[in-house]
Each structure stands twice: as structure tokens, then as C-alpha cells.
Amino acid sequence: MITLEGVSVKYRIVEERRRSFQAHVINYLKGKRVVKHTLWALSSISLDLGEGESLGIIGSNGAGKSTLLKVISGVIKPAEGLVSVKGKTAPLIDLAAGFDDELSGSENIFLNASILGFSRREIEERFDKIVDFSELKDFIDTPLKNYSSGMIARLAFSIATEVDPDMLIIDEVLAVGDAHFKQKSKERILEFRNRGVVILFVSHDMEQVSNLCNKVLWLDHGKIMMTGETNEVIPEYETYQSGRKRDENSSSPLRKLG
Amino acid sequence: MVNSLGEAKEIFRYRELLRNLVSRDIKKRYKRSALGFLWVMLDPLLMLLVFYVIFSGIFGRSMGNYSAYVMSGIIMWQFFSQGTKVASLAFLQNRNLINKVYLPKAIFPLSIVASSLVHFIFSLVPLFIIILSSGTKIGLNLALLPYVVGIVFIFSFGMALTVSTLAVFFHDVVYIYDVLLLGWMYLSAIFYPVSILPQKLQPLMSLNPLYHFISLFRASLYDTAFLTAEHLVLGSAFALLSLSVGWGIYYRNRDRIIFYL
Numbered sequence: 001m002i003t004l005e006g007v008s009v010k011y012r013i014v015e016e017r018r019r020s021f022q023a024h025v026i027n028y029l030k031g032k033r034v035v036k037h038t039l040w041a042l043s044s045i046s047l048d049l050g051e052g053e054s055l056g057i058i059g060s061n062g063a064g065k066s067t068l069l070k071v072i073s074g075v076i077k078p079a080e081g082l083v084s085v086k087g088k089t090a091p092l093i094d095l096a097a098g099f100d101d102e103l104s105g106s107e108n109i110f111l112n113a114s115i116l117g118f119s120r121r122e123i124e125e126r127f128d129k130i131v132d133f134s135e136l137k138d139f140i141d142t143p144l145k146n147y148s149s150g151m152i153a154r155l156a157f158s159i160a161t162e163v164d165p166d167m168l169i170i171d172e173v174l175a176v177g178d179a180h181f182k183q184k185s186k187e188r189i190l191e192f193r194n195r196g197v198v199i200l201f202v203s204h205d206m207e208q209v210s211n212l213c214n215k216v217l218w219l220d221h222g223k224i225m226m227t228g229e230t231n232e233v234i235p236e237y238e239t240y241q242s243g244r245k246r247d248e249n250s251s252s253p254l255r256k257l258g
Numbered sequence: 259m260v261n262s263l264g265e266a267k268e269i270f271r272y273r274e275l276l277r278n279l280v281s282r283d284i285k286k287r288y289k290r291s292a293l294g295f296l297w298v299m300l301d302p303l304l305m306l307l308v309f310y311v312i313f314s315g316i317f318g319r320s321m322g323n324y325s326a327y328v329m330s331g332i333i334m335w336q337f338f339s340q341g342t343k344v345a346s347l348a349f350l351q352n353r354n355l356i357n358k359v360y361l362p363k364a365i366f367p368l369s370i371v372a373s374s375l376v377h378f379i380f381s382l383v384p385l386f387i388i389i390l391s392s393g394t395k396i397g398l399n400l401a402l403l404p405y406v407v408g409i410v411f412i413f414s415f416g417m418a419l420t421v422s423t424l425a426v427f428f429h430d431v432v433y434i435y436d437v438l439l440l441g442w443m444y445l446s447a448i449f450y451p452v453s454i455l456p457q458k459l460q461p462l463m464s465l466n467p468l469y470h471f472i473s474l475f476r477a478s479l480y481d482t483a484f485l486t487a488e489h490l491v492l493g494s495a496f497a498l499l500s501l502s503v504g505w506g507i508y509y510r511n512r513d514r515i516i517f518y519l
Contacts, residue, residue, distance in 0.1 A: 011517060022430075074360035077513040089360075097358045102286050111282060114275035115359055123274070 001167060001198050002049040002072060007081035009042040009067055009222075041067040042078070042222045049215075054199035056213035056230065058206070058237055063219040065202045069169055072200065087166025087198075090116065092173060096152050105140040105147070105155060106131075112159050126162050133188075134158035135181070150177045157185050167198040206234050262509050268362035275361070279369035284376055298380040302332050306388070309449045317450050326389045326480050331448030333381050334475045338414050338468060339439050341374030345418035346425050346432045353519040363515060364508055367418035375411055385479070394480045402478035402485070409497040410471045416500030419508040426518050427511075446472060464488060467496035 042064045049055055057065045070076040071083060073091050098115040099108050109130055113123040131137050134154045144152060153176035161168070168189070175182035193199055193212065203209050209216060209230065216233035218225040225240075226233050269276070288294045306329045310318075318324035348366035349356065356363055389396065425431040446468040452460060463469045470493035477485035 070357075075356075075358065076516055091359055097354050100282060100286075102289065103282060107282070107285075111275075111278045114272070114278045115355065115361065117272060118274065120274050120277075 001051055001086050002047070002200075003082070003084045004045055004047045004071070005082040007042060007045045007071060007078045007083060008040060009064075009071060009076060009078045011039045011041050013037045013039050040222050042071065042219075044081070045222075045224060046081075047217060047227070049198055049200075051198065052193075052196040053215055054193050054201065054213040056209035056216040057200065057202045057219060058204070058209060058216060058234075059219035059225070060241075062221075064222040065219055066171060067222075068217075068219065069171055069200060069202060073169055085167070088164070089167045089169060090160045090163055090165035091169045092157065092160050092171065096156050099144055099152065099156070101145040102143055104143055105136055108144055108155065109159055112156065113163065116160070116163060118163060122163075130155075130158045130162045133162060133184075150181075153177055154181055161185075161188055161192070165192075165197060167200070168192055170199065170201045170203075172203060206238065210234060262505070265362060265364070265509060265512070269365055269368065272362055272365055276365055276369050276372065279365070280372045280376060283369070283373040295380065298377055299384040302329060302336065302381050303384050303388075305332050313449050317454065320453070321451055323389075323392050323394055323480060326385075326392055326394060327451075327476065328449050329385050329388050330476050330479055331446070331472050333378065333385055334410065334472045335443060335446060335448055335468065336381070337374055337378035338410060338417075338471070339443065340377070341371040341414050342417045342421060343436065343439060344374070345370040345414075346421040346435050348418065348422040349426050349515055349519065350422075350429075350432075356516060356519060363512060364419060367422045368415060371411065371414045371418050374414070375407070378407070389480050396479065397482075399478050399482050399485065402474065406471065406474045406478055406493075409494055410475075413467060413471070413497040413500045416497070416502070416504030419504030420500075423504075423508045423511050423515070426515050442466075442468065445469075448472065464492060467493065467500070470496065 045068065047055075057068060059065055067076065069091075071078055072085060073089055074083075074085070098112045100111060103111065106127075109127060110120075110123055113126070113130075114120075131140055134151075134157075136151060136155055139147065139151065147155070153173075157176050170189070175185045177185070189199070189212065199212065201209065201212055213230055215228065216230045216237075217227045218233055218237050226236055288297065291297060293300070306325060309328045309332070310325060313328075314324050321327055345367040348370055349363060352366050355361065386396070421431060421435050425435075445463075445466055447463065452463055452469075455463070470489040473484045473486075473489045474493055477483075477489070
């Protein structure tokens with residue numbers, strides 16, 4: 001379903017980004033050239049994920065986890081390498097990005113589902129199910145600005161998961177809303193996994209990763225540190241992390257003295 | 259070229275999103291005002307009033323139907339200028355979405371120009387009222403109207419792609435374009451006849467696409483004297499040129515946009 005071959009993504013970090021013509025012209029006349037550093041957010045990542053597999057992506061902040069998700073969902077085109085993704089993708093990435101405050105809940109369902117690439121007919125077919133799952137029937141004609149953040153998250157979750165995806169992309173947020181809805185959304189994701197939907201899950205919570213994923217990819221500074229079965233990778237990762245913490249603790253008194 | 263066609267197909271695949279973006283835009287713009295949609299019609303009428311009071315004494319005498327002349331100029335100008343002005347921010351304002359979900363990005367400038375088209379169609383109502391009440395008959399030349407609207411739409415979309423893509427890399431483009439529009443308006447023969455310009459400058463008007471569009475618009479509405487082969491050929495050529503340039507700039511840079519938002 002997902003095949004990545006030698007995928008690399010680079011960000012150009014410009015020393016001071018010049019966004020005005022004036023700054024460009026002045027600096028050009030002064031003979032200054034823009035200093036650019038290249039940061040490889042991902043370098044030579046290869047991975048192969050088939051039907052029914054769920055992959056946890058772990059690593060410290062800035063390791064490239066979210067960039068990897070963006071490559072797979074097509075937001076970013078890699079500088080090098082091949083990406084092949086088959087099937088329909090449902091992104092659960094910062095769920096509310098596609099909403100509009102001033103529109104009603106039902107208008108937002110149409111807007112958000114069409115952002116995911118669905119046709120009018122497909123949305124109409126799923127509309128009632130989306131409303132039912134979100135438990136927002138009484139508020140569906142109310143503008144979104146009067147919703148609580150939990151309600152918005154519930155609506156977004158319901159839309160993204162009611163579209164029969166072949167692949168689910170989850171960035172941190174596994175469960176949303178109150179305790180009851182959290183349970184419900186967890187169950188739905190597990191149900192997806194049991195049905196054979198491919199799941200990509202970025203998280204810092206090793207317990208959640210162990211519960212949901214059969215494979216784990218450990219990223220560090222854009223490179224794969226380790227990849228394999230969940231019960232092999234996670235202990236290694238935790239040992240590495242606690243080792244790092246020990247180093248920091250043992251060196252910190254010295255740093256204070258210095 | 260083949261890939262470029264693929265991008266166009268992607269936009270077609272997301273046509274439901276296009277529809278939703280346009281209807282959201284229209285709903286939001288008029289939800290809060292008491293007069294709602296009436297404003298679309300009142301706005302050009304009020305502008306007409308201003309121009310009429312100030313200029314009809316100066317230019318009106320030498321011209322047949324001055325109010326139809328000014329009104330058609332205003333409406334066509336606004337279709338183009340409002341659409342492309344708002345569209346210059348198309349990528350910058352939707353950076354949240356572009357950063358998170360895959361979309362054919364050109365759908366944003368396209369939807370803004372399409373909203374502007376909807377407003378334009380509504381503002382035809384007061385225009386027809388003005389034309390008919392001044393005693394001019396609307397004739398077969400009205401069949402030209404869809405073609406004129408089509409080429410202005412294509413021209414505007416090309417311009418919107420150009421400005422919105424460049425604005426991602428240089429924010430100044432937004433302000434420069436604003437100023438450019440202001441000057442451009444005065445050069446487009448909206449409220450004065452071309453004949454008042456110095457003889458030497460008159461041929462230069464043919465370099466102004468909007469002059470051709472507005473003339474063709476007038477021809478389709480109330481006076482076939484405005485219909486010339488020059489307007490038709492150059493107007494169409496400018497539309498195609500604008501689309502190829504805009505699409506080229508967008509297409510070459512579409513994968514870089516995300517790194518600059």
C-alpha cells in the first residue's frame with residue numbers, strides 16, 4: 001500500500017529570510033549573498049507497508065516524524081526518492097484546519113469532506129452517519145464559533161473516519177472529546193485496524209503505540225535508527241532515551257558549576 | 259505538458275471543494291449585513307452616481323449613453339480587480355490547510371476568481387435596469403456576452419495564479435499589485451471616452467487588456483460600435499497569454515510553495 005524508496009526531504013534554512021524586494025536589492029548591491037543551510041529533515045527513508053499493518057513512528061522532537069507523514073499524505077514532495085501510496089487516505093492531523101468558524105456544523109461537514117477530496121454524492125451518503133457518530137445532531141445548524149473545542153474535535157474525527165479510508169494517518173491525537181467520546185474514538189480506530197486499514201501513528205506515548213501498532217519506525221534527526229516489530233524497537237528506544245536522560249542528569253551539576 | 263494536464267484534472271476532481279469554497283465566500287460576505295445581497299447591486303449604482311455627478315458634465319455631452327458607459331466599465335473592472343486583488347493572498351491565507359492536507363493548490367485562486375464571477379453576474383441586474391431605463395434596446399449582440407465573460411475569467415485566473423504564487427516568495431507583491439490596480443483603473447477608459455486622450459497615446463490603449471474587455475462588454479450590451487476585430491483578437495490573445503504565464507509560474511513552483519508559507 002505504501003512504499004517509500006530512499007526518500008529525502010530538505011528544508012533550506014535561510015540565515016535571515018528576505019521577503020522584500022528592497023532587502024534583496026540592497027543586499028545584492030552590498031555584495032552579500034543569501035546564506036543558506038540545508039537541513040535534511042529526512043534522509044534516505046525506505047519503508048514498505050502492506051494491508052493490515054499499522055506502523056508507529058517514534059522519535060524525539062524534530063526527528064522528522066511529521067515531515068514523514070506529510071510526505072506520505074502528499075503535502076510535501078520529497079527532494080529525492082520515490083513515494084507510492086495506493087488507496088484513500090484519511091488524515092487525522094490537527095483536525096480542525098479545514099473548518100470555518102462562521103459556517104454551521106452541517107456546512108462544515110460538506111466543506112471538510114470536500115477538502116478530503118469527496119464528491120457531493122459521497123458526502124450526502126455519509127452525512128447522517130457522520131452526524132450520528134459525532135453526537136452533535138442538536139447543534140448541527142449552529143455556527144461552529146459557538147462549539148466547544150471538544151465538539152469541534154468530535155465533528156472532525158467523525159468526518160475523517162466516516163469516509164471509509166484505506167489508510168489512516170494519525171498525528172498525536174488518537175482520541176478526542178470527553179471520556180465517553182475518547183473511548184468511542186479509540187474503539188473506532190481499533191475497529192479500523194482489525195478491518196485491515198493501514199494505520200500510521202505518530203506519538204510519544206509508547207503505551208499507545210504498543211497497543212495499536214505491530215511495527216515501529218524510530219526516527220532520529222531524519223534518519224532511521226531502527227525499524228521492526230513493536231516489541232523489539234520500543235525497549236531499545238526506551239533504553240536509549242533513559243540513557244540520554246542519565247547523561248543529562250549526571251552532567252547537569254557540572255554545568256551549573258561551570 | 260502531460261503532467262500539467264494531470265494537475266488540471268486534479269482540480270476537476272476537487273470540484274466539490276471549489277463549489278464549497280465559492281458558496282462559503284458568498285455566504286460569509288453577506289450574512290452580517292442587513293441589506294444582504296442588495297449590496298451587490300447597490301454598490302455599482304452608488305459608484306455610478308458618484309462618477310455621474312462629477313463627470314457627466316465633462317464627458318457626458320459627447321457620448322450617447324453615458325450612464326450605461328460608466329456602469330458597464332465599473333462592473334467589468336470590479337469583476338477583474340476585486341477577484342485578482344483578493345486572490346493575491348490565496349496561498350498565504352490558506353497556509354494552515356496547505357500545510358496539512360494534500361490539495362491541488364490552484365483551487366484557492368480559482369475559487370476566489372469564481373466568487374468574483376458570481377458577484378459580477380448579480381451586478382448585471384442593476385446594469386440592465388440602467389440600460390433599459392435609458393431607452394436603449396438590448397439586441398442580438400447580447401450573444402457575445404458569455405464569450406466576453408469567459409475571456410475575462412480566463413485572464414483573471416491567469417493573473418490570480420501569477421500574483422498569488424509570486425506573493426508567497428515576495429510578500430511585497432501584494433502591495434505592489436494594489437498600487438498597480440489603482441493606476442490601471444484610471445487607464446482603462448471606465449468613465450471617460452478614449453477620444454479625450456492625446457492622439458499619440460491612443461494607440462497605446464491597445465496594450466491594455468482591460469480596455470478590450472470593457473469595450474467588448476459594452477458592445478454586447480448596448481452599442482455595437484464598440485465591436486471591432488481588434489478588440490476580439492487582442493482580448494482573446496491577452497486572455498490566453500495571461501493563462502499560460504500564470505499557469506507556468508504556478509506549475510513550476512507548486513511544490514516549492516509549501517516551504518515558503
